[in-house]
Amino acid sequence: MNRSVSVIGLGYIGLPLAMSLCEKGFYVVGVDVDTKKVEMLQKGITHVMEDCDGVPLQDVLRKHLQERAFHPTTRVAVAAWETSAYIVTVGVPVNRDGELDTRPLTAAMEQLGRVIKPNDLVLIRSTVSPGMVEELCIPILEQTSRMSPGEDFHVAYAAERVAEGRAMREFQTLDVVVGGLTERCAVKAAELLGQLTSGKIHVTDLRTAQAVKVVENVQRDLNIALAHELSRFAEFHNIDVYELIRMANTHPRVQLLQPGIGVGGFCIPNAYHYMRHSLGSELSLPLLQLARHINQDAPARVVEAVEQGLRSVGKPLSGTVVAILGLGMKDNSNDVRESPAVVLADLLRDRGAVVRAYDPLVPLQFPFQTKTLKECLYQCDALVVATWHDVFAEEDFPAALSVRAHGCVVYDRKRHLQPYLESSQIDDKDVVTA
Known part of the structure; x- marks a missing residue:
């Protein structure tokens, strides 16, 4: 496979991913709509806090800029000139009412659809509501490219599973779950991801691959909610909740998390909303909804x-x-x-x-x-x-x-x-x- 790739979206996930690919010997075109951010990246400046084997991300960025292994730009067309694989890390924000804002992802699909070439691979790594790739992303790519997905070009999904602060190490070591529109799409994506991570590549169907990430995140939301409830229980009994959890965790089948002042970041607080969005009004998830309320009220x-x-x-x-x-x-x-x-x-x-x-x-x-x-x-x-x-x-x-x-x-x-x-x-x- 061509040792060049484009990363669409250069935020807390996209930039460490781009640098991880550079570390693996790829030439990377990084695309972001934020002109100011791209200008800063071109100067070797970033506020994203990550490191690669103890080397700050900003130093890694400057090294790959100097070596001309990384090209940040606002133009998706540049990515098409240079590469045949596009990894999408554009976020799907959730508003205060728990509703998904798909506009950033929709815009990215429209821009890619205008420039992708026959046999190109579009690998979506954004966290999405299950079914969003088939129902939103692929139709837009098909309409704007005027090509047939799965035949003329390839589409696959593999959610990122990294934790901020450990992203570069985990991009290169964690197992990855990937699903494709077709078997060939999945194979193409697995071949690319296999060059990035030393972990196993697990191939499944497209919708399961999308659901895996939100299930992983909502599991942590549930566990943190339990920790917050235990904190209230311990307070009633005048018990140190951290000592309580430490003692309970001496059992080999108990792995309680510690309570804090709430749950932050982009992934865990939004996991329930991604799941709920995919269900419409046909099914409710009261346990997950309660956990979200507990953590939100912390x-x-x-x-x-x-x-x-x-x-x-x-x-x-x-x-x-x-x-x-x-x-x-x-x-x-x-x-x-x-x-x-x-x-x-x-x-x-x-x-x-x-x-x-x-x-x-x-x-x-x-x-x-x-x-x-x-x-x-x-x-x-x-x-x-x-x-x-x-x-x-x-x-x-x-x-x-x-x-x-x-x-x-x-x-x-x-x-x-x-x-x-x-x-x-x-x-x-x-x-x-x-």
Whole structure:
């Protein structure tokens, strides 16, 4: 197979995928509609936080730009001139009402349909609602290309399964599930993917391949919801939920996850909505719907805990200063999509609190962000540890904590700040809520 490929969509998934392909010796044309993003990539600049064997993604990007192994562009036509295989990683956003916005994917299919050539391969790796490839993508490709899918060109689906922060390693090591419109389509896709990953390539039918990703994600949504319910159970019994889970997990058939302040990112929070979209009104999934509600409401429960802690020291929530550490959707991430920390900040502000947040990984973009830890914690009445990054170890927490208000309520479920709070110099100021 030709050792060149195009990646359509250069976001948190597409860019690491493109770099992983470059690492495997491919020449990659990367296409994105965001002109500013492409201009930055052409200069070797990215804010996507990944690494390849300890080398930051930005350094990997610059290496492959210098070697002319990667060509970022806004023009799909360039991809057609250079390659015969296109990997689509364009997202399908979900709005506040849980409805899918297929416009980005539709636009990508229309653009590809205008430029694909006979015998080309279109491999869709976007997370989609099961059936969307057959009912949306393929008809658009057929109409705009005026060719017959499965005969004149090939279409296949293989969802990405990587976790942000480990994407480059997992793109090259994880098993992949692939389905094709025809057997030949699946074979073509499997041949390409086999050159990227050392994992096994599992071939199945097209609709099963689409369903696998959302089922994997919704399983984690369910498990996290269970962890959140266990947290409430443990609180009632005055039990440390993390110790409870650690002890339960000593059983070989128990693998409980740990609770946090919610579930963020693009994949897990949207999995139920992708499944529901494919069912219309014919079938409901009440267990999955309940799990989604539990996880979606988790930031609101943090607000309740903070308010209760403030009440215990004679302070109202409205008008008090609440500091938040970490805005990423998970530890060591600068991705704020669906971040529960951002939701928490908005809920607190809606209740009248003065919110400050510090996250050295997240570029300044919210009105409540501060540039320094000390500025964030200055005279704060409550402190919430939302996400914890390794770089926090470089911060001077004793100095920063010393400037918070007396009777400061601390919400730090995983006890990251415990070594500092136990210091004899500062422990007289704290009420720990959890």
